[in-house]
Amino acid sequence: MKTVVVGDIHGGFKALKQLLETTNLPKDTKYIFVGDYVDGWSESAEVVSYLIDFSEINDCIFLRGNHDELLYKYLKFGESNPMWLSQGGKSSIKSYAKLSKSEKEKNVKFFENLENYYIDSENRLFLHAGFTNQHGPQHEYYPNLVYWDRTLWEMVCAMDAAISEEDDKYPKRLKLFKEIYIGHTPVTRVGFEKPANFANVWNVDTGAAFKGKISMLAVDSKEIWQSEPVHLLYPNEKGRN
Template identity: 30%
Template sequence: MGRYVIGDVHGCAKALRSLHMALKLGSNDEVVFLGDYVDRGPNSKDVIEQLINLSQCCRVIALRGNHEVMLQAVVTHGSDDSIWMRSGGKATVVSYGGSITKIPSAHLEFFHGLRRCHETEQEIFVHAMYDPQQSIAAQSDELTYWTHLPHPLPVAHTSGKRVYVGHTPQPRGEVLWRAHLVGVDTYCFGGGYLSAVDLETGVVTQSDRHGHIRRVPIERAWHALARWKGWLRGK
Protein backbone atom coordinates (compact mmCIF):
# COMPACT_ATOMS: atom_id res chain seq x y z
CA MET A 1 0.00 0.00 0.00
CA GLY A 2 1.38 3.39 -0.98
CA ARG A 3 0.47 6.56 0.89
CA TYR A 4 1.08 9.99 -0.64
CA VAL A 5 0.27 13.64 -0.12
CA ILE A 6 0.02 15.98 -3.13
CA GLY A 7 0.17 19.76 -3.01
CA ASP A 8 -1.69 22.54 -4.81
CA VAL A 9 -2.63 21.59 -8.40
CA HIS A 10 -4.08 24.93 -9.60
CA GLY A 11 -5.39 23.72 -12.94
CA CYS A 12 -2.16 21.98 -13.99
CA ALA A 13 -3.87 18.96 -15.53
CA LYS A 14 -0.81 17.64 -17.41
CA ALA A 15 1.22 17.62 -14.21
CA LEU A 16 -1.47 15.73 -12.30
CA ARG A 17 -1.86 13.13 -15.05
CA SER A 18 1.91 12.56 -15.20
CA LEU A 19 2.12 12.14 -11.41
CA HIS A 20 -0.70 9.61 -11.45
CA MET A 21 1.13 7.58 -14.10
CA ALA A 22 4.52 7.89 -12.39
CA LEU A 23 3.18 6.73 -9.02
CA LYS A 24 1.24 3.85 -10.65
CA LEU A 25 -1.65 4.36 -8.24
CA GLY A 26 -3.89 1.37 -7.62
CA SER A 27 -6.68 0.14 -5.38
CA ASN A 28 -4.41 -0.34 -2.35
CA ASP A 29 -2.99 3.18 -2.47
CA GLU A 30 -4.09 6.31 -0.62
CA VAL A 31 -3.58 9.91 -1.71
CA VAL A 32 -4.27 13.02 0.35
CA PHE A 33 -4.75 16.17 -1.72
CA LEU A 34 -4.23 19.46 0.12
CA GLY A 35 -6.68 21.61 -1.87
CA ASP A 36 -6.49 24.38 -4.48
CA TYR A 37 -7.32 22.24 -7.49
CA VAL A 38 -8.72 25.13 -9.52
CA ASP A 39 -7.71 28.62 -10.75
CA ARG A 40 -4.59 30.12 -12.35
CA GLY A 41 -3.51 27.06 -14.36
CA PRO A 42 -4.86 26.17 -17.81
CA ASN A 43 -7.37 23.35 -17.20
CA SER A 44 -9.19 23.22 -13.88
CA LYS A 45 -12.06 21.27 -15.41
CA ASP A 46 -9.72 18.45 -16.44
CA VAL A 47 -8.12 18.43 -12.96
CA ILE A 48 -11.50 17.88 -11.28
CA GLU A 49 -12.41 15.20 -13.81
CA GLN A 50 -9.14 13.42 -13.08
CA LEU A 51 -9.70 13.57 -9.33
CA ILE A 52 -13.20 12.13 -9.66
CA ASN A 53 -11.87 9.30 -11.84
CA LEU A 54 -8.90 8.73 -9.55
CA SER A 55 -11.27 8.13 -6.63
CA GLN A 56 -12.54 5.09 -8.54
CA CYS A 57 -9.13 3.39 -8.61
CA CYS A 58 -7.58 4.36 -5.23
CA ARG A 59 -8.53 6.02 -1.95
CA VAL A 60 -8.62 9.80 -2.44
CA ILE A 61 -8.85 12.16 0.54
CA ALA A 62 -9.44 15.62 -0.91
CA LEU A 63 -9.22 18.71 1.28
CA ARG A 64 -10.72 22.09 0.52
CA GLY A 65 -8.44 25.02 -0.31
CA ASN A 66 -9.18 28.73 -0.32
CA HIS A 67 -9.72 28.68 -4.09
CA GLU A 68 -12.48 26.11 -3.70
CA VAL A 69 -13.93 28.30 -0.93
CA MET A 70 -14.09 31.20 -3.40
CA LEU A 71 -15.54 29.08 -6.19
CA GLN A 72 -18.26 27.67 -3.94
CA ALA A 73 -19.13 31.10 -2.59
CA VAL A 74 -19.82 32.30 -6.13
CA VAL A 75 -21.36 29.17 -7.65
CA THR A 76 -23.40 27.94 -4.69
CA HIS A 77 -24.16 31.09 -2.73
CA GLY A 78 -24.22 33.72 -5.47
CA SER A 79 -21.48 35.87 -3.96
CA ASP A 80 -19.81 38.64 -5.93
CA ASP A 81 -17.14 37.09 -8.15
CA SER A 82 -14.67 40.01 -8.34
CA ILE A 83 -12.20 38.67 -5.75
CA TRP A 84 -12.33 35.19 -7.26
CA MET A 85 -11.73 36.53 -10.76
CA ARG A 86 -8.69 38.51 -9.57
CA SER A 87 -7.37 35.38 -7.88
CA GLY A 88 -7.31 33.19 -10.97
CA GLY A 89 -10.99 32.28 -11.22
CA LYS A 90 -11.21 33.52 -14.80
CA ALA A 91 -9.01 30.63 -15.96
CA THR A 92 -11.36 28.19 -14.24
CA VAL A 93 -14.46 29.68 -15.89
CA VAL A 94 -12.76 29.54 -19.29
CA SER A 95 -11.94 25.85 -18.76
CA TYR A 96 -15.65 25.22 -18.18
CA GLY A 97 -16.63 26.83 -21.46
CA GLY A 98 -16.97 30.43 -20.28
CA SER A 99 -19.76 30.12 -17.72
CA ILE A 100 -20.16 28.73 -14.21
CA THR A 101 -23.52 27.35 -15.31
CA LYS A 102 -21.60 24.81 -17.39
CA ILE A 103 -19.93 23.20 -14.36
CA PRO A 104 -21.21 19.59 -14.34
CA SER A 105 -23.26 18.39 -11.38
CA ALA A 106 -20.65 15.71 -10.62
CA HIS A 107 -18.03 18.44 -10.23
CA LEU A 108 -20.32 20.46 -7.94
CA GLU A 109 -20.78 17.33 -5.81
CA PHE A 110 -17.00 16.93 -5.68
CA PHE A 111 -16.59 20.49 -4.37
CA HIS A 112 -19.35 19.96 -1.82
CA GLY A 113 -17.69 16.78 -0.52
CA LEU A 114 -14.25 18.29 0.14
CA ARG A 115 -12.89 17.91 3.67
CA ARG A 116 -11.77 20.65 6.01
CA CYS A 117 -8.77 18.65 7.29
CA HIS A 118 -7.55 15.09 7.76
CA GLU A 119 -5.79 13.49 10.71
CA THR A 120 -4.15 10.11 11.32
CA GLU A 121 -2.29 8.67 14.31
CA GLN A 122 0.94 10.36 13.18
CA GLU A 123 -0.03 13.11 10.74
CA ILE A 124 -2.18 16.19 10.26
CA PHE A 125 -3.17 17.48 6.83
CA VAL A 126 -4.58 20.97 6.35
CA HIS A 127 -4.56 23.37 3.43
CA ALA A 128 -2.93 26.50 4.84
CA MET A 129 -1.83 26.96 8.47
CA TYR A 130 -2.50 25.91 12.07
CA ASP A 131 -2.50 27.08 15.65
CA PRO A 132 -0.04 24.78 17.45
CA GLN A 133 -2.09 24.83 20.67
CA GLN A 134 -5.53 24.05 19.20
CA SER A 135 -6.96 20.79 17.94
CA ILE A 136 -6.89 20.83 14.17
CA ALA A 137 -10.68 20.46 13.89
CA ALA A 138 -11.20 23.58 16.05
CA GLN A 139 -9.04 25.90 13.94
CA SER A 140 -10.53 29.05 12.44
CA ASP A 141 -11.39 29.33 8.75
CA GLU A 142 -8.74 32.05 8.47
CA LEU A 143 -6.00 29.65 9.52
CA THR A 144 -7.40 26.60 7.76
CA TYR A 145 -7.84 28.19 4.35
CA TRP A 146 -6.17 31.60 4.06
CA THR A 147 -3.11 32.17 6.27
CA HIS A 148 0.33 31.70 4.71
CA LEU A 149 3.21 30.20 6.67
CA PRO A 150 4.85 32.97 8.71
CA HIS A 151 8.50 33.70 9.38
CA PRO A 152 9.58 32.19 11.68
CA LEU A 153 7.58 29.07 11.01
CA PRO A 154 5.02 27.85 13.56
CA VAL A 155 6.25 25.48 16.24
CA ALA A 156 5.25 21.83 16.44
CA HIS A 157 1.59 21.01 16.97
CA THR A 158 0.71 20.11 20.55
CA SER A 159 -0.37 16.63 19.41
CA GLY A 160 3.20 15.80 18.37
CA LYS A 161 1.95 14.94 14.89
CA ARG A 162 3.72 16.10 11.77
CA VAL A 163 1.70 18.70 9.83
CA TYR A 164 1.49 18.74 6.03
CA VAL A 165 0.30 21.98 4.41
CA GLY A 166 -0.06 23.54 0.98
CA HIS A 167 -1.05 27.14 0.15
CA THR A 168 2.35 28.80 0.70
CA PRO A 169 4.26 28.49 -2.61
CA GLN A 170 7.88 27.40 -2.36
CA PRO A 171 9.52 29.58 -5.04
CA ARG A 172 12.35 27.16 -5.82
CA GLY A 173 9.92 24.33 -6.49
CA GLU A 174 11.28 22.26 -3.60
CA VAL A 175 9.29 20.78 -0.73
CA LEU A 176 9.75 22.63 2.57
CA TRP A 177 11.12 20.05 5.01
CA ARG A 178 11.10 20.51 8.79
CA ALA A 179 10.91 17.89 11.53
CA HIS A 180 7.37 18.91 12.46
CA LEU A 181 6.13 20.59 9.27
CA VAL A 182 6.17 19.86 5.53
CA GLY A 183 5.12 22.43 2.92
CA VAL A 184 3.99 20.72 -0.29
CA ASP A 185 2.93 23.66 -2.48
CA THR A 186 5.83 23.76 -4.91
CA TYR A 187 4.41 26.40 -7.28
CA CYS A 188 3.48 24.27 -10.28
CA PHE A 189 1.47 26.92 -12.13
CA GLY A 190 4.25 29.49 -11.64
CA GLY A 191 7.08 27.45 -13.13
CA GLY A 192 7.74 25.05 -10.27
CA TYR A 193 6.41 21.54 -9.77
CA LEU A 194 3.43 19.54 -8.56
CA SER A 195 4.82 17.39 -5.75
CA ALA A 196 3.81 14.01 -4.34
CA VAL A 197 5.47 13.06 -1.04
CA ASP A 198 5.61 9.38 -0.13
CA LEU A 199 4.44 9.36 3.50
CA GLU A 200 6.34 6.18 4.32
CA THR A 201 9.73 6.91 2.75
CA GLY A 202 9.77 10.70 2.29
CA VAL A 203 10.67 10.29 -1.38
CA VAL A 204 9.33 13.14 -3.54
CA THR A 205 8.07 12.70 -7.09
CA GLN A 206 7.44 15.90 -9.04
CA SER A 207 5.97 16.96 -12.36
CA ASP A 208 6.22 20.36 -14.00
CA ARG A 209 3.16 21.90 -15.67
CA HIS A 210 4.13 20.32 -18.99
CA GLY A 211 4.08 16.84 -17.46
CA HIS A 212 7.82 16.23 -17.17
CA ILE A 213 8.68 14.04 -14.18
CA ARG A 214 11.63 14.35 -11.82
CA ARG A 215 12.40 12.64 -8.53
CA VAL A 216 14.18 14.28 -5.62
CA PRO A 217 17.43 12.40 -4.83
CA ILE A 218 16.59 9.69 -2.33
CA GLU A 219 19.48 10.69 -0.03
CA ARG A 220 17.83 14.07 0.61
CA ALA A 221 14.45 12.49 1.31
CA TRP A 222 15.87 9.91 3.70
CA HIS A 223 17.83 12.58 5.56
CA ALA A 224 14.63 14.56 6.15
CA LEU A 225 12.76 11.42 7.23
CA ALA A 226 15.51 10.46 9.66
CA ARG A 227 15.38 13.91 11.27
CA TRP A 228 11.63 13.54 11.74
CA LYS A 229 11.83 10.05 13.29
CA GLY A 230 14.59 11.21 15.63
CA TRP A 231 12.41 14.14 16.69
CA LEU A 232 9.45 11.79 17.35
CA ARG A 233 11.57 9.51 19.55
CA GLY A 234 12.54 12.54 21.58
CA LYS A 235 8.93 13.47 22.32
Protein backbone atom coordinates in the same frame (compact mmCIF):
# COMPACT_ATOMS: atom_id res chain seq x y z
CA MET B 1 -0.24 0.67 2.33
CA LYS B 2 1.70 3.60 0.90
CA THR B 3 0.33 7.06 1.66
CA VAL B 4 1.25 9.97 -0.59
CA VAL B 5 0.43 13.67 -0.39
CA VAL B 6 -0.22 15.67 -3.56
CA GLY B 7 0.41 19.40 -3.60
CA ASP B 8 -1.50 22.32 -5.10
CA ILE B 9 -2.62 21.82 -8.73
CA HIS B 10 -4.26 25.11 -9.81
CA GLY B 11 -5.86 23.93 -13.03
CA GLY B 12 -2.73 22.23 -14.34
CA PHE B 13 -4.50 19.15 -15.66
CA LYS B 14 -1.72 18.09 -18.04
CA ALA B 15 0.84 18.14 -15.23
CA LEU B 16 -1.47 16.32 -12.80
CA LYS B 17 -2.17 13.55 -15.29
CA GLN B 18 1.54 13.28 -16.07
CA LEU B 19 2.39 12.98 -12.38
CA LEU B 20 -0.26 10.42 -11.43
CA GLU B 21 0.01 8.24 -14.51
CA THR B 22 3.80 7.88 -14.65
CA THR B 23 4.61 6.96 -11.04
CA ASN B 24 3.18 3.40 -11.11
CA LEU B 25 2.35 3.29 -7.41
CA PRO B 26 0.80 0.18 -5.81
CA LYS B 27 -2.96 -0.22 -6.21
CA ASP B 28 -3.55 0.11 -2.46
CA THR B 29 -1.87 3.54 -2.28
CA LYS B 30 -3.78 6.22 -0.35
CA TYR B 31 -3.71 9.62 -2.04
CA ILE B 32 -4.20 12.74 0.07
CA PHE B 33 -4.69 15.92 -1.96
CA VAL B 34 -4.09 19.16 -0.02
CA GLY B 35 -6.41 21.34 -2.10
CA ASP B 36 -6.34 24.22 -4.57
CA TYR B 37 -7.33 22.07 -7.52
CA VAL B 38 -8.49 25.13 -9.45
CA ASP B 39 -7.72 28.74 -10.42
CA GLY B 40 -4.60 29.35 -12.48
CA TRP B 41 -4.12 27.33 -15.66
CA SER B 42 -6.94 26.81 -18.12
CA GLU B 43 -8.13 23.31 -17.16
CA SER B 44 -9.69 23.60 -13.69
CA ALA B 45 -12.87 21.75 -14.67
CA GLU B 46 -10.78 19.02 -16.30
CA VAL B 47 -8.75 18.62 -13.09
CA VAL B 48 -11.82 18.16 -10.90
CA SER B 49 -13.56 15.82 -13.34
CA TYR B 50 -10.40 13.73 -13.60
CA LEU B 51 -10.04 13.53 -9.83
CA ILE B 52 -13.66 12.42 -9.45
CA ASP B 53 -12.96 9.54 -11.85
CA PHE B 54 -9.58 8.83 -10.22
CA SER B 55 -11.21 8.47 -6.81
CA GLU B 56 -13.55 5.77 -8.12
CA ILE B 57 -10.61 3.36 -8.51
CA ASN B 58 -8.21 4.75 -5.89
CA ASP B 59 -8.34 5.51 -2.16
CA CYS B 60 -8.43 9.31 -2.03
CA ILE B 61 -8.89 12.06 0.53
CA PHE B 62 -9.60 15.48 -0.91
CA LEU B 63 -8.94 18.51 1.31
CA ARG B 64 -10.42 21.95 0.81
CA GLY B 65 -8.25 24.81 -0.42
CA ASN B 66 -9.14 28.49 -0.38
CA HIS B 67 -9.40 28.60 -4.17
CA ASP B 68 -11.74 25.60 -4.17
CA GLU B 69 -14.06 27.37 -1.75
CA LEU B 70 -14.03 30.56 -3.81
CA LEU B 71 -14.91 28.72 -7.01
CA TYR B 72 -17.59 26.71 -5.20
CA LYS B 73 -19.27 29.92 -4.02
CA TYR B 74 -19.28 31.16 -7.61
CA LEU B 75 -20.72 27.94 -9.03
CA LYS B 76 -23.31 27.49 -6.27
CA PHE B 77 -24.33 31.06 -5.48
CA GLY B 78 -22.86 33.25 -8.22
CA GLU B 79 -20.50 34.96 -5.77
CA SER B 80 -17.32 36.53 -7.11
CA ASN B 81 -14.98 39.34 -6.21
CA PRO B 82 -12.26 41.22 -8.09
CA MET B 83 -9.42 39.74 -6.03
CA TRP B 84 -10.49 36.16 -6.79
CA LEU B 85 -11.01 36.97 -10.46
CA SER B 86 -7.48 38.37 -10.69
CA GLN B 87 -5.97 35.38 -8.87
CA GLY B 88 -7.10 32.68 -11.26
CA GLY B 89 -10.86 32.96 -10.95
CA LYS B 90 -11.35 34.11 -14.54
CA SER B 91 -9.63 31.01 -15.91
CA SER B 92 -11.87 28.75 -13.81
CA ILE B 93 -15.04 30.53 -14.93
CA LYS B 94 -13.98 30.05 -18.55
CA SER B 95 -13.15 26.38 -17.96
CA TYR B 96 -16.48 25.64 -16.24
CA ALA B 97 -18.47 27.36 -19.00
CA LYS B 98 -17.67 24.31 -21.15
CA LEU B 99 -19.41 21.83 -18.82
CA SER B 100 -22.97 20.61 -19.14
CA LYS B 101 -25.39 21.28 -16.29
CA SER B 102 -25.11 17.68 -15.02
CA GLU B 103 -21.31 17.74 -15.18
CA LYS B 104 -21.25 21.03 -13.30
CA GLU B 105 -23.55 19.63 -10.60
CA LYS B 106 -21.21 16.65 -10.18
CA ASN B 107 -18.29 19.03 -9.71
CA VAL B 108 -20.25 21.13 -7.20
CA LYS B 109 -20.83 17.98 -5.12
CA PHE B 110 -17.08 17.33 -5.23
CA PHE B 111 -16.45 20.77 -3.70
CA GLU B 112 -19.19 20.26 -1.09
CA ASN B 113 -17.65 16.96 0.01
CA LEU B 114 -14.13 18.30 0.52
CA GLU B 115 -12.71 17.88 4.03
CA ASN B 116 -11.17 20.74 6.01
CA TYR B 117 -8.49 18.52 7.53
CA TYR B 118 -7.57 14.88 8.03
CA ILE B 119 -5.76 13.18 10.92
CA ASP B 120 -4.50 9.66 10.27
CA SER B 121 -4.04 6.74 12.67
CA GLU B 122 -0.46 7.83 13.42
CA ASN B 123 -1.53 11.33 14.48
CA ARG B 124 -0.32 13.02 11.31
CA LEU B 125 -2.32 16.08 10.29
CA PHE B 126 -3.10 17.01 6.68
CA LEU B 127 -4.71 20.32 5.73
CA HIS B 128 -4.43 22.98 3.08
CA ALA B 129 -2.94 25.92 4.94
CA GLY B 130 -2.51 25.85 8.72
CA PHE B 131 -4.23 26.51 12.01
CA THR B 132 -3.88 28.96 14.89
CA ASN B 133 -5.66 27.31 17.81
CA GLN B 134 -3.29 25.73 20.33
CA HIS B 135 -5.71 22.81 20.69
CA GLY B 136 -5.75 22.00 16.99
CA PRO B 137 -7.76 22.72 13.83
CA GLN B 138 -10.87 21.05 15.21
CA HIS B 139 -11.13 23.88 17.74
CA GLU B 140 -10.74 26.85 15.40
CA TYR B 141 -13.36 29.52 16.08
CA TYR B 142 -13.34 30.35 12.37
CA PRO B 143 -13.17 26.97 10.55
CA ASN B 144 -12.09 28.52 7.25
CA LEU B 145 -8.73 29.45 8.79
CA VAL B 146 -7.52 25.95 7.97
CA TYR B 147 -7.49 26.80 4.27
CA TRP B 148 -6.36 30.44 4.61
CA ASP B 149 -3.80 30.57 7.44
CA ARG B 150 -0.14 31.28 6.61
CA THR B 151 1.14 31.81 10.14
CA LEU B 152 1.94 28.13 10.73
CA TRP B 153 4.29 28.00 7.74
CA GLU B 154 5.81 31.41 8.45
CA MET B 155 6.43 30.36 12.05
CA VAL B 156 8.32 27.16 11.22
CA CYS B 157 10.34 28.91 8.52
CA ALA B 158 11.53 31.46 11.09
CA MET B 159 12.14 29.03 13.97
CA ASP B 160 15.56 28.37 15.42
CA ALA B 161 16.30 24.83 14.25
CA ALA B 162 18.15 24.15 17.49
CA ILE B 163 15.20 24.83 19.79
CA SER B 164 14.06 21.75 21.71
CA GLU B 165 10.47 20.58 22.12
CA GLU B 166 11.16 20.70 25.85
CA ASP B 167 11.82 24.43 25.67
CA ASP B 168 8.97 26.57 27.01
CA LYS B 169 9.19 28.71 23.88
CA TYR B 170 8.60 25.75 21.53
CA PRO B 171 5.29 26.34 19.68
CA LYS B 172 2.48 24.41 21.33
CA ARG B 173 0.74 23.94 17.99
CA LEU B 174 3.55 21.74 16.74
CA LYS B 175 3.44 19.40 19.73
CA LEU B 176 -0.10 18.29 18.91
CA PHE B 177 0.85 16.13 15.93
CA LYS B 178 3.60 13.77 14.86
CA GLU B 179 3.82 15.54 11.49
CA ILE B 180 1.84 18.21 9.66
CA TYR B 181 1.41 18.34 5.88
CA ILE B 182 0.27 21.52 4.13
CA GLY B 183 0.21 23.37 0.82
CA HIS B 184 -1.10 26.91 0.16
CA THR B 185 2.18 28.88 0.33
CA PRO B 186 4.66 27.96 -2.43
CA VAL B 187 8.01 26.80 -1.08
CA THR B 188 9.56 28.49 -4.12
CA ARG B 189 9.13 31.75 -2.21
CA VAL B 190 11.81 30.59 0.25
CA GLY B 191 14.15 29.07 -2.32
CA PHE B 192 12.97 25.45 -2.67
CA GLU B 193 11.91 23.53 -5.77
CA LYS B 194 10.85 20.37 -3.92
CA PRO B 195 8.60 19.85 -0.87
CA ALA B 196 10.27 21.51 2.11
CA ASN B 197 10.43 20.60 5.79
CA PHE B 198 10.85 22.79 8.87
CA ALA B 199 10.30 21.39 12.37
CA ASN B 200 7.60 18.73 11.86
CA VAL B 201 5.83 20.59 9.03
CA TRP B 202 6.07 19.50 5.40
CA ASN B 203 4.92 21.89 2.67
CA VAL B 204 4.14 20.23 -0.68
CA ASP B 205 3.11 23.35 -2.63
CA THR B 206 5.95 23.72 -5.13
CA GLY B 207 4.53 26.63 -7.07
CA ALA B 208 2.44 24.90 -9.74
CA ALA B 209 0.32 28.04 -10.07
CA PHE B 210 3.37 29.95 -11.23
CA LYS B 211 6.55 28.44 -12.71
CA GLY B 212 6.88 25.45 -10.41
CA LYS B 213 5.82 21.81 -10.53
CA ILE B 214 3.10 19.66 -9.01
CA SER B 215 4.69 17.48 -6.34
CA MET B 216 3.79 14.23 -4.62
CA LEU B 217 5.48 13.11 -1.39
CA ALA B 218 5.45 9.65 0.22
CA VAL B 219 4.59 10.18 3.87
CA ASP B 220 6.73 7.35 5.28
CA SER B 221 9.79 7.26 3.00
CA LYS B 222 9.71 10.95 1.97
CA GLU B 223 10.25 9.92 -1.64
CA ILE B 224 9.30 12.73 -4.02
CA TRP B 225 7.78 12.68 -7.51
CA GLN B 226 7.23 15.80 -9.62
CA SER B 227 5.64 16.83 -12.88
CA GLU B 228 7.38 19.01 -15.40
CA PRO B 229 7.15 22.72 -14.61
CA VAL B 230 3.48 23.36 -15.27
CA HIS B 231 4.00 26.53 -17.30
CA LEU B 232 5.95 24.55 -19.91
CA LEU B 233 2.84 22.45 -20.55
CA TYR B 234 0.77 25.60 -21.12
CA PRO B 235 3.16 27.70 -23.24
CA ASN B 236 0.49 30.12 -24.43
CA GLU B 237 -0.82 30.92 -20.95
CA LYS B 238 0.36 33.03 -18.02
CA GLY B 239 -1.20 31.09 -15.12
CA ARG B 240 -1.18 33.32 -12.05
CA ASN B 241 2.10 35.05 -12.97
